[in-house]
Amino acid sequence: MKDGKRKNGSRVTLWELYLTKEIGIEFKACLYFFAFLFYYCVFRMIGGVFVADILHMTELIFTCYFIGYLQVYVLWNFDEAERLGKKEWGAIILCTALYCGVSYLFKWFDRNLLATILFAAYILIVYICVFLIYKSKRQIDDKRLNEDLRIFQSEHKK
Numbered sequence: 001m002k003d004g005k006r007k008n009g010s011r012v013t014l015w016e017l018y019l020t021k022e023i024g025i026e027f028k029a030c031l032y033f034f035a036f037l038f039y040y041c042v043f044r045m046i047g048g049v050f051v052a053d054i055l056h057m058t059e060l061i062f063t064c065y066f067i068g069y070l071q072v073y074v075l076w077n078f079d080e081a082e083r084l085g086k087k088e089w090g091a092i093i094l095c096t097a098l099y100c101g102v103s104y105l106f107k108w109f110d111r112n113l114l115a116t117i118l119f120a121a122y123i124l125i126v127y128i129c130v131f132l133i134y135k136s137k138r139q140i141d142d143k144r145l146n147e148d149l150r151i152f153q154s155e156h157k158k
Helices: 014-046 054-073 086-105 113-157
Strands: none
Touching (some): 014 054
């Protein structure tokens, strides 16, 4: 697509743009939920508890959706950025603080300050990993598109 046009000349509709953002938010919410649920479950197991609180999981998924919307519509989709500059790091720190604030408020880690600080460090690592994954995916997609273009140009010359 060039300038928002498809091969058949039609433009991407507002609905399609909106739907693309919503699918991205859904993906982010699930990705971050499962990453943070892993930390939560490890915390619980270390404390000798081998069940997860459904209320905590509900709070966690709603928080992941809320922050997903914040990331996409307000914070420039920072985890999908080309590079991590000051603006992106500011957004990462803001979202990390929000997650930690909610976790402390709702006692996900029993208001254990060390567990909350370690959760913040874990969140930062997850954000960096997700950034690197998106960056790698873009590079792979670029290679595929360039290969498709090369094939198209060689076939077009024939």
